[in-house]
Each structure stands twice: as C-alpha cells, then as structure tokens.
Amino acid sequence: MALLLFWSCVKSNQEKNGDYNQKDEDDQHQSWKDYGGGPDQSKYVDFNQITRSNVKDLEVAWFYPTGDNKIYQFNPIIVDNYMYVLAKDNSLVALNATTGEEIWIHSGLSGMARRGINYWESKDGEDKRLIFQINNYLQEIDARTGKSILSFGKNGLVDLRQGLGRDPNTLSRAQSGTPGKIFEDLILLGSGTGESYMSSPGYLRAFNVVTGELVWTFHTIPQPGEYGYDTWPKDAHKYAGGVNTWGEISVDEKRGIAYYPLGSPTYDYYGADRVGSNLFGNSILALDIRTGKRIWHFQTVHHDLWDYDLTAAPQLITVDHEGKKIDAVAVVSKNGFVYVFDRSTGEPLWPIEERPVPQSEVSGEQTWPTQPFPTVIPPASRQEMEKSDLNPVFLSKEEKLEWENKWDSLQHGLFMPPSDIKETLAMPGAVGGVNWGNTAANPDKGILYVISINWPSLYERLVPLDTIQKRNKIAQTQSASSEEIYLQNCAACHGKDHSGIVGPSLVNIKERLNFKDFEQILISGRGDMPSFSQLDSLEMKSLYNYLSELKGKPNIMREVVDQQVEKPLGPVVAAGGAPGGLETRKLENSGGRHGAPYPLGVDVPDKRLYLNGWGLGVPYIIDPPWSEIMAYDLNTGDLKWKRPLGEDLEAKKKGFNDTGMLRAQRNGMVVTSTGLLFSTSKDGKIRAFDADNGKELWRADLPKGTEGLPAMYVENGKQYLVVTATSPFSFGRGNENSSSQKDDTQGGYVVFSLPGSNN
Structure with a gap:
C-alpha cells in the first residue's frame, strides 16, 4: 500500500509540474540532446x-x-535543428544546426559550467528548457526564446551552496564543470569542491526541473546513522570535503538507476584527519534516481592519498559473460584500472583482489593496508616508471643525467604514499590515467573505448602547514612584487615564462579575461586548478596587472580598471543570468588553499601536512607514448587494440613518431x-x-x-x-x-x- 501511495505521489507531482519527457530507451542513440550524446553517456x-x-x-x-x-x-547539443553552443565572450548561442545561422544570443553568462548544458522538455513539447550551472547557482533559459525563466527557483535562481551542511559564506565552490544529467523531471547534479582542507562536501543532489525544488540529497560523506559513517572519524562530515562527482553521470533509464563516479576526499595527499577507508570516496555508486537511495557501490581506492578520482562516464554495456547475457557497467579510473560490474547488483564480472600496498611512515597517517586490483582486464595506462623510462625526446643530456642521479633518492611505485622525508613519483599522476570525456562504448556489443594518458606526478615532501605559510609570507604581503606572487603561486603550472605547462598559456590574458572573471577563477578555482582564495583583492589585482603588461612591471598599488564587455553582434535577446546570480560572494573564513579552522568540538590532529605544489609540472620526463586510444572487448576481458593518439610536432622534428601528446586530458x-x-x-x-x-x-x-x-x-x-x-x-x-x-x-x-x- 505504501509503495502504491509513493508511486501515486510521484505521478501526481509529474502531472502538477507539466509532466516530463521520458525518452524511449531505443531513441537515446538517435540524437545528441544530452552532454555525451544520451543518458547512458x-x-x-x-x-x-x-x-x-x-x-x-x-x-x-x-x-x-x-x-x-x-x-x-563545450559539448554542443542539438534539438530540433537548434544547436546550442558557448561563444562570444561566454554567451549561450542558438544556431541553425543545418546552416550555422544565429537564431538567438543570450550574452554575458560568465561563470557558466564550461563543459555543457542540459535540455529538458515537457511531454507535450510546449515547455523546452536549457538548464545550467553558473557562479554556483542553477539557472534555466527558454530553449526557444533564449530568455531566463524567472519562475524557476527564487527569481530564476537555485543557490547550490545552500543545503551542504556548512555556512554558505565559507564555500567557494559548489558547481561542477560538467552539466549533470536529466531524468524525467529531475536534474541530477554533482559538484566541484576544490582540493583543500575544509573544502565543500561533494553531496549528490536532485532538483525538480520545473520548480527548482530540492528533491533529495545523498551524503557522500556519511552522517550519523548512515551507511559508511564508521569508515570515517566521528563527526568527519562536519569538516571533511570532496568525495564529489565533478565528472560524468550515466543513467540507465529502464532501471531508473544513476551511476556516479566519485572523487577522493580532501585534503588529497594527507589523511590524518580522515582515518579510515572513507566511503564513498573513489567509489562507483549506483543510486535509485527517484529516491536517492543507495543500491550498491564499489570503492576503487581506500583512503585515497593520490587524487585517483573516478571521473570518466561509467559505460553501460551488455556482454556475453560465461554463457549469459549481462547488463554491465564499466568504470575506468585515473589510476588506470578498468573495473566491470553487473549493473543491477554491483558484482564484479571478474575477480578484484585486495593486495598489500606500501604503507606510510608519516606521523599521524594511517594508510589502508590493501587496495583493490582488477584481474583479467589489462590496465588502460602505465602504472610504473623506471629509470630506463626517462624521456629521450625532451630531456637534454644534462637533464637526463640529473634525473638518473636523482632517481635512487625517489620513492615510487603504484600506491606509494607521499612522504615527509623523500620526494615521491606517482605513476599515473594526479591527472594521468583516464579522465572526463575519455570513455565511450558500443553498448550492445560490449565494446569499451578508452583514451588514456601516461603522466607522472612528482610530489615534494609533506611539510607542516606553518612551513608552507612561511614560504608564502613574502608573496602575500603588500610589499611583495607581482612577479614574486606569480612565481610562488602560478609558475609550477603556467611556466616561469607564462607560456603554459600543465595550465594554459597566460600570455595576453587580458584579451581573454576581464578582472572580474580572473578574480572569480582565483577565488573558486576551475577545472584542475585549485582555489587561490588566500590571496587578497590587492594581490589579485597586482597579479592581473602583471600578466596584462606587455612590457615592464606595474606598481602593486595601481588600480585595475574593469574591462567593459560589449554586447556581441547578432540577435541578442538577453544579457546576464537571472537577477542576483552574477555577484561574487565574499568568502568568510574559507582558509584558501590551506583550509579554514576545524569546527569546535571535533577531535582532529594537532597539525596538518601539505604538499607545496600539486606535482603536475613534469609530464615530459617519461618516454612516449604519452596519450593512447584503445578498445576492450568486455565479453572476454581482452584488449582488442591500442595505438598512440596524436602527433607532437616538436617530437616529430626530433625524429620521433607515434608519440601521442603530452597533457592530452581533454x-x-x-x-x-x-x-x-x-x-x-x-x-x-x-x-x-x-x-x-x-x-x-x-x-x-x-x-x-x-x-x-x-x-x-x-x-x-x-x-x-x-x-x-x-x-x-x-x-x-x-x-x-x-x-x-x-x-x-x-x-x-x-x-x-x-x-x-x-x-
């Protein structure tokens, strides 16, 4: 009776909200209305x-x-001969998908989630909406007119920083760069949380598409009485962060199940304040979409210390396995492993073994003694680097000799934890292996396609927080030069010459970003870039001026004049998001990279340890291939074929072919x-x-x-x-x-x- 009542309420709510568009499962491969093509990604x-x-x-x-x-x-989506793209200084543009002619432009949407948007329409086709995240809000635009829908949420806004169990004024990040997924009348969202201590918790949420009402929340850092609470210290949900889906959600419409790839807990590289296996960190999690209830999960890394997020779309495939047809889900991680499960039960199709791994000797750290190793299926990326693998392409003879001499002082190996005594080489590194966008499938034939990159990370020694703060002190005073601020905070990823290493080139940045956009990125972070909200407004202005100058160095006290962005040419129907959604919230006590103070009354370590930098600046030390594309036959578990993806022109000039590409994540x-x-x-x-x-x-x-x-x-x-x-x-x-x-x-x-x- 209760079940019948539940379904009656669901149906009533659907009718009340204008009904929903339940796509035919057979139709999802006949269009590209969703990010990633269809619900199954x-x-x-x-x-x-x-x-x-x-x-x-x-x-x-x-x-x-x-x-x-x-x-x-941006991944364009196409509906009824409308193609929706992001262009013209962060404007959402509707194009004629046959000719490319502009239909309408909604300009001035700076801060929109960069990888895509969602499309929803009512069953009768009268209500068509584009749904997106922008500046930590959820907003909607009418898909036909291009104008904001102000009946959604509160005057067109749903604040994504609300309802996370923290003071919203301390949260710098709540939206994901990936758009989420539509199911019936729900929008399913993950989030981007940052990497620091005391970052946002990565709770999974579903909102009503028409009203903006929060329908359910799944606590990925469990609260008292919830499954997995005992895998964390007492009250960890009050301060622990991360465990978020910042990547791609896949949906089985027939079963009403969503599959979430979850990232690591924060802080990423030292877990003395989160002793335990830390569910649901680094897990593939299957939830009942209508209720948000857990159906099953599998944790791919226990107590992660390597930033081995799951982020690529879980692939929903049907395979012939031991004489039976099985609907399966395949998940590939940044650690390079391929995991395959029964889609309904979570049972692995091939054994996954818990094997002993190296243990940490860092005070306060309690490494998990084993990690899960898939059997049968070969990994998608390299998981070890030896001295003989040093790059003959881009290392000079002197550099190669330097690395060879340094090699024996490094600790390295899969699941080798960071040290406070030695530098640690991780392979794959924090952005190696398989990332968002890097999986696809022929779902009915059981074939999985993967793009992977071979990218090591080099981690400096873990040091106490006060040591980091002392190093940064000079760069965080008004007397510091702009160049010192840049070298201390930015050069590791963007290069001493600003030309880009891991991060993009910052040359001519003023042509790409006005100061408000630049400030928002520093406060909130973006993509793989962490937040630098420990810099104050004066330092951010100084840094912006420094990067904007073609010659000479600006005075730190020089005022920044915000660029006035003109409306783009073309059929502009609206500008800016819903009223009130463009402001940058002034953070209170967020603590920047190093985290805010712990809440009163929680039992936490006396000190935190931290890596000075993110270990991302040395992808060039490993020999090619650096990026590869491959196919797996998951009916048998075999690797069908594999080949390098891309040609590095600098390597080709040196006589090296089939190298793939460095930094080939996206x-x-x-x-x-x-x-x-x-x-x-x-x-x-x-x-x-x-x-x-x-x-x-x-x-x-x-x-x-x-x-x-x-x-x-x-x-x-x-x-x-x-x-x-x-x-x-x-x-x-x-x-x-x-x-x-x-x-x-x-x-x-x-x-x-x-x-x-x-x-």
Whole structure:
C-alpha cells in the first residue's frame, strides 16, 4: 500500500509540474540532446550515412567562429535543428544546426559550467528548457526564446551552496564543470569542491526541473546513522570535503538507476584527519534516481592519498559473460584500472583482489593496508616508471643525467604514499590515467573505448602547514612584487615564462579575461586548478596587472580598471543570468588553499601536512607514448587494440613518431553503428578510426586545438559531426611550445558532413 501511495505521489507531482519527457530507451542513440550524446553517456549514435568506405570524403559543411579568443570545452547539443553552443565572450548561442545561422544570443553568462548544458522538455513539447550551472547557482533559459525563466527557483535562481551542511559564506565552490544529467523531471547534479582542507562536501543532489525544488540529497560523506559513517572519524562530515562527482553521470533509464563516479576526499595527499577507508570516496555508486537511495557501490581506492578520482562516464554495456547475457557497467579510473560490474547488483564480472600496498611512515597517517586490483582486464595506462623510462625526446643530456642521479633518492611505485622525508613519483599522476570525456562504448556489443594518458606526478615532501605559510609570507604581503606572487603561486603550472605547462598559456590574458572573471577563477578555482582564495583583492589585482603588461612591471598599488564587455553582434535577446546570480560572494573564513579552522568540538590532529605544489609540472620526463586510444572487448576481458593518439610536432622534428601528446586530458569520442570511432586530440586534428581494429581512416585539420567532446547528429536527412576548436596548439614540453606565440587564427565550431547540399 505504501509503495502504491509513493508511486501515486510521484505521478501526481509529474502531472502538477507539466509532466516530463521520458525518452524511449531505443531513441537515446538517435540524437545528441544530452552532454555525451544520451543518458547512458556512450557517445554512441545509430546513424548509417557516414561509413568506413565514405568517411574519407568528409568536408567542412560550415564553421561558426566564437568571435573571441577564449578557450571553450563545450559539448554542443542539438534539438530540433537548434544547436546550442558557448561563444562570444561566454554567451549561450542558438544556431541553425543545418546552416550555422544565429537564431538567438543570450550574452554575458560568465561563470557558466564550461563543459555543457542540459535540455529538458515537457511531454507535450510546449515547455523546452536549457538548464545550467553558473557562479554556483542553477539557472534555466527558454530553449526557444533564449530568455531566463524567472519562475524557476527564487527569481530564476537555485543557490547550490545552500543545503551542504556548512555556512554558505565559507564555500567557494559548489558547481561542477560538467552539466549533470536529466531524468524525467529531475536534474541530477554533482559538484566541484576544490582540493583543500575544509573544502565543500561533494553531496549528490536532485532538483525538480520545473520548480527548482530540492528533491533529495545523498551524503557522500556519511552522517550519523548512515551507511559508511564508521569508515570515517566521528563527526568527519562536519569538516571533511570532496568525495564529489565533478565528472560524468550515466543513467540507465529502464532501471531508473544513476551511476556516479566519485572523487577522493580532501585534503588529497594527507589523511590524518580522515582515518579510515572513507566511503564513498573513489567509489562507483549506483543510486535509485527517484529516491536517492543507495543500491550498491564499489570503492576503487581506500583512503585515497593520490587524487585517483573516478571521473570518466561509467559505460553501460551488455556482454556475453560465461554463457549469459549481462547488463554491465564499466568504470575506468585515473589510476588506470578498468573495473566491470553487473549493473543491477554491483558484482564484479571478474575477480578484484585486495593486495598489500606500501604503507606510510608519516606521523599521524594511517594508510589502508590493501587496495583493490582488477584481474583479467589489462590496465588502460602505465602504472610504473623506471629509470630506463626517462624521456629521450625532451630531456637534454644534462637533464637526463640529473634525473638518473636523482632517481635512487625517489620513492615510487603504484600506491606509494607521499612522504615527509623523500620526494615521491606517482605513476599515473594526479591527472594521468583516464579522465572526463575519455570513455565511450558500443553498448550492445560490449565494446569499451578508452583514451588514456601516461603522466607522472612528482610530489615534494609533506611539510607542516606553518612551513608552507612561511614560504608564502613574502608573496602575500603588500610589499611583495607581482612577479614574486606569480612565481610562488602560478609558475609550477603556467611556466616561469607564462607560456603554459600543465595550465594554459597566460600570455595576453587580458584579451581573454576581464578582472572580474580572473578574480572569480582565483577565488573558486576551475577545472584542475585549485582555489587561490588566500590571496587578497590587492594581490589579485597586482597579479592581473602583471600578466596584462606587455612590457615592464606595474606598481602593486595601481588600480585595475574593469574591462567593459560589449554586447556581441547578432540577435541578442538577453544579457546576464537571472537577477542576483552574477555577484561574487565574499568568502568568510574559507582558509584558501590551506583550509579554514576545524569546527569546535571535533577531535582532529594537532597539525596538518601539505604538499607545496600539486606535482603536475613534469609530464615530459617519461618516454612516449604519452596519450593512447584503445578498445576492450568486455565479453572476454581482452584488449582488442591500442595505438598512440596524436602527433607532437616538436617530437616529430626530433625524429620521433607515434608519440601521442603530452597533457592530452581533454579529448572525446563518437562511436557509430557503422563501425567508426571519431576522436579529437591535442594536436588540432579530428580523426576517424576503424572501431574494430584501430586503423586510421580519415583525419582533418582544425583551426585551433580542441578540448572536450565532439557531437554527431542528423538534421534534414544529413549526418553531421561538430568539433569545438578554440584552444592554443600545445607541442613539446611547454617552453618551446607554439602556444606561447600569439595566434590570431579564429577558433570556433567546425561542422563536417559528406559532400552535397546542406539545406
């Protein structure tokens, strides 16, 4: 009776809210209405026009320039001949998907989640909405008119910092860079929390699409009485952070189950204040979408100390396993392992063994004694680096000798914990292995496609917090030069010459960001970049001026004049988000990178340890290949094929071929029913491979580099492929990198099709 009453209430609420669009499961591969293609995130399309035999004939059908020089990671979505893209100084633009003609522009949406948006329509098709995160709010735009929907939430806003069990004024980050997922009348969201002590908790939430009302919350850091509470210290939910889905959620519409890949707890590299295995950190978690209740989970890393998040989309596939058809889910981690489970029960298809791993000798740290190792299925990336693997391409003889002499003083190996005595080389590193956008599938055939990168991290010794603060003291005073602030906080990722190493080039930054945008990024962080909210407003202004100057060094007391952003040319129907959603909240006691004080009354260690830096600056020390694309047959657990992805032009000049690309995280794929696998790469090319054997069948040059996911769609009987190409090219190890040169080429959205009429 209670169950019947529950379903009656659900149905009543759906009718009250204008009903919902329950997609036919068979239809999800016939369009690209969602980030990642469809609810299952397979990036698979059942289109038959582009085949192995004619893919070589693909040509540019039309090109839409972004009208600026910003870097966009946006995955376009296409609905009823409308293509929605991000362009023109962070404007949401609706294009005619057949011709590229602008239909409307909603300008001034700075702070929008960069990787994509969500689309929802009512069952009768009268109500069509675009749903997105911006400046830690959830907002909506009418998909036909481009205007904000002010009936959603409170005057068009849902504050994502509310309801997390913390003072919202202490939270700098609550939105994810990835758009979430739609199911019926719900929008499912993860979050971005930052990496520091006392960062936001990564609770999973579902909101009503029409009203903005919070429907349910799942506490990924369990509270008293909840499953997993005993895997943390008492009251850890009051101060622990992370354990968030900042990557890609996959949905099984038939079962009503959502699969969440969860990241590590924070602080990432020292866990004395979070003794235990720390559920649901680093877990694949299956939730009942309508209730938010846990169905099953599997933790891939216990008490993570390496930032081995799960972030790539879980792939929902059907396999022949031991004589039975099994609906499975495949998950690939930043640690390189491939895990495969029964989708309904969470049972592994092949044994996963708990094996002893190196233990920490750092005071206060309690490493977990074992870690889970999948068997049968080969890992997707390299998991160890030896002295013989030092890079012959980009290390000079002197550098190679220096590293060889240094090698014996390093500790290294899979699951080797950071030390307070020695430097630690982690392989894969914190951004190695498999990341967002890097998985796809042919779901009915049980074939998994993966892009991985081989990127080591070098971690300095762990030191007490006061040591870090003393190092930063000079750079955090008004008497410090702008250059000192930059070298202390930014150079490890962006290079001493600002040309970019792990992070992008900062040359000519004033052309890409006004000061308000720059300040927001420093306060909140973005993508892989942590928050630097310990810098005060004067220091942020000084840093911005320093990066904006072509010659000389500005005086630290010089005032920054905010750039006035003009409305873009074209059919602008609105500007800015919903009223009240653009302000930068002044944080109170957030503690910046190092975390706020612990709450009163909790039992925590006397001191915190911290790494000075994030260990991301040495990808060039390992020999190629640096990035690879591969296919797994999960009916058998075999690796079908593997090949390097991309060509580094600096390496090629030195006589090295098939190297793949350094820093090749942000790539995506499209799989077709005609046996093609399309993939982007960091060398500014789009390629098509034979999905069965990995043979390259076609490639095309793009005007700029590309980040994020391509998309494929059919309109008016014609099949199209669209690629976002807005990033500077990046070759070599960074210093000789061509992205350090000013590039006036216009980036934008490149649309390919077979020859013939596009009308």
